[in-house]
Amino acid sequence: xxxxxxxxxxxxxxxxRKHYYGGSWHASLDGSEMPVSxxxxxxxxxxxxxxxxxxxxxxxxAAEKAFAGWRDTPAQARAARIREASAALRKNAEELAWIDAxxxxxxxxAMLYDVEISASYMEYFxxxxxxxxxxxxxxxxxxxxxxxREPLGVVARIGAFxxxxxxxxxxxxxxxxxGNTLIMKPADQTPLSALRVAELWDGIFPPGxxxxxxxxxxxxxxxxxxxxxxxxxxxxxxxxxxxxxQAAGKSLKALTLELGGKNAxxxxxxxxxxxxxxxxxxxxxFRYVTGQSCNSTSRVxxxxxxxxxxxxxxxxxxxxxxxxxxxxxxxxxGCLSSKAQFEKTLSYISMGLEDGARLALGGRRSADPRLAGxxxxxxxxxxxxxDSMRIAREEIFGPVVSVLRWSDEEDLIRRVNALEYGLTxxxxxxxxxxxxxxxxxxxxxxxxxxxxxxxxxxxxxxxxKQSGMGREESIEELLACxxxxxxxxxxxxxx
Numbered sequence: 001x002x003x004x005x006x007x008x009x010x011x012x013x014x015x016x017r018k019h020y021y022g023g024s025w026h027a028s029l030d031g032s033e034m035p036v037s038x039x040x041x042x043x044x045x046x047x048x049x050x051x052x053x054x055x056x057x058x059x060x061x062a063a064e065k066a067f068a069g070w071r072d073t074p075a076q077a078r079a080a081r082i083r084e085a086s087a088a089l090r091k092n093a094e095e096l097a098w099i100d101a102x103x104x105x106x107x108x109x110a111m112l113y114d115v116e117i118s119a120s121y122m123e124y125f126x127x128x129x130x131x132x133x134x135x136x137x138x139x140x141x142x143x144x145x146x147x148x149r150e151p152l153g154v155v156a157r158i159g160a161f162x163x164x165x166x167x168x169x170x171x172x173x174x175x176x177x178x179g180n181t182l183i184m185k186p187a188d189q190t191p192l193s194a195l196r197v198a199e200l201w202d203g204i205f206p207p208g209x210x211x212x213x214x215x216x217x218x219x220x221x222x223x224x225x226x227x228x229x230x231x232x233x234x235x236x237x238x239x240x241x242x243x244x245x246q247a248a249g250k251s252l253k254a255l256t257l258e259l260g261g262k263n264a265x266x267x268x269x270x271x272x273x274x275x276x277x278x279x280x281x282x283x284x285x286f287r288y289v290t291g292q293s294c295n296s297t298s299r300v301x302x303x304x305x306x307x308x309x310x311x312x313x314x315x316x317x318x319x320x321x322x323x324x325x326x327x328x329x330x331x332x333x334g335c336l337s338s339k340a341q342f343e344k345t346l347s348y349i350s351m352g353l354e355d356g357a358r359l360a361l362g363g364r365r366s367a368d369p370r371l372a373g374x375x376x377x378x379x380x381x382x383x384x385x386x387d388s389m390r391i392a393r394e395e396i397f398g399p400v401v402s403v404l405r406w407s408d409e410e411d412l413i414r415r416v417n418a419l420e421y422g423l424t425x426x427x428x429x430x431x432x433x434x435x436x437x438x439x440x441x442x443x444x445x446x447x448x449x450x451x452x453x454x455x456x457x458x459x460x461x462x463x464x465k466q467s468g469m470g471r472e473e474s475i476e477e478l479l480a481c482x483x484x485x486x487x488x489x490x491x492x493x494x495x
Contacts, residue, residue, distance in 0.1 A: 012095030013192060018049050019214060020198035021183070022062035023207025028055050034216070036192060039105040040326050040335045040374035048191040051215035056222035059213050063154045063181040064228050066208025071151050071179040075129040081205055082176055086122040088200045089115055089169055096193055100164050101326035104190045105335040105375065108327055110288045114163055117455070118170035121473065124457045125173035128478050132178060144489040149482040151179035152254060153230035156223040160235040161187035161337045162292040167235055168194045172210065178481035181209050185223060188216040189338050227251045231481065238420070238466045256470035256480060258294065259463065260395045261423035264416045265297035265452065266438060268429035269305040275450070276306065276428045277313035283426050283452030284401045286321055286379050287332045291399035292341065295424040297452055299392060300403045301412060307405050311383055314403065315361045318379045323366055335374040336398060342375035345398030349380060352391040357402070358384040387415055395421070417443045422464030426452040
């Protein structure tokens with residue numbers, strides 16, 4: 001690894017570009033491949049295989065074949081394998097972060113954090129294997145009634161492009177700890193870190209326990225529709241989540257859905273100007289995934305008493321962010337992950353202007369000649385935004401934040417809760433009563449008070465309303481990878 005400002009590690013790219021299942025690598029049966037390139041430079045990064053329904057069927061069969069052996073592996077032995085896999089992530093952290101930076105466009109420093117948090121999640125779930133407990137239920141002196149928690153079988157997870165490694169490695173711990181076998185399908189835009197993880201974990205898990213198939217929508221549909229898959233974990237848009245739920249209903253699969261967000265940040269009259277401004281920058285995830293996050297607080301409600309000063313500080317802080325190539329060690333803002341995201345973001349900026357919002361900062365493709373080859377959009381701040389505007393109602397999934405004004409708390413709650421989304425909310429106030437009151441009334445599953453963006457290992461994350469179902473990153477995720485069996489034993493009386 002080079003020690004200069006520009007991270008260089010071309011040897012880190014995965015050597016294997018086929019599907020990994022049953023403990024070995026398999027080309028697509030029809031030979032299909034898709035090109036992979038860097039969204040920051042346009043540089044070709046090779047190819048990845050494209051799975052057909054038949055390829056997926058073979059991967060599912062391999063996972064199903066391995067299930068009984070993994071299910072019956074002692075819990076602490078499963079935990080030891082998971083800890084070994086976590087150690088492999090930490091050992092290769094810089095190369096994995098570099099892969100996600102060049103493949104997905106996110107800053108290297110942010111992707112290094114994704115490796116760390118992924119390893120931490122795996123270690124957390126490895127430590128919870130003995131919590132997969134049943135209970136005894138008192139019935140009578142002649143009946144022993146107890147429950148068992150058993151794994152579901154084959155679990156498939158379909159990841160998104162904004163956190164490629166996190167949505168593979170970080171989401172592997174719970175299903176594997178519970179005794180399920182696992183198939184991962186990374187986003188077709190960002191398949192490389194998943195393949196590298198498969199290389200690093202080859203030999204750690206028994207063949208068929210951890211599997212990776214790459215490809216596009218057809219591969220995802222095949223996983224969802226396969227009757228041998230017991231559970232689907234999906235991360236994506238609300239529209240895609242509805243489609244997954246409908247397809248999974250044909251075989252009544254268990255589901256965990258982490259979907260979209262149009263999340264609010266509430267700045268109250270008593271909040272500090274500087275802390276609110278810092279919270280807006282952090283909450284929008286400008287520095288993390290270039291605003292491409294379902295939990296970004298992209299609707300900022302500032303009380304009229306602090307609105308003007310806070311807006312000025314927000315603009316100043318966003319303007320100071322350093323855009324750069326994702327592989328720059330000190331780059332704070334990277335690029336969008338694809339041409340489609342780039343064009344979508346620019347189109348919403350145009351909509352904001354058309355609808356009458358005031359462009360306070362940004363709003364253009366980066367003019368830096370070093371960034372001309374990539375999908376770089378300047379971090380953008382809109383002011384004078386109305387609730388009816390499209391930029392205030394629809395998820396952009398890019399570095400665009402909308403600032404709105406409020407004065408009445410009852411009206412604020414109505415406005416915050418008016419959308420179909422309900423994932424996160426950030427509340428800024430020094431009034432303890434107000435903090436608890438707002439947190440109780442906001443319709444969102446994950447609330448920060450005087451904070452934003454941060455996730456904590458062991459704390460349940462998930463959404464209300466159309467932002468998804470299920471909770472992850474906590475013991476609830478582990479338990480959702482199991483099913484309960486009740487056993488009734490009638491005891492013989494004494495002769």
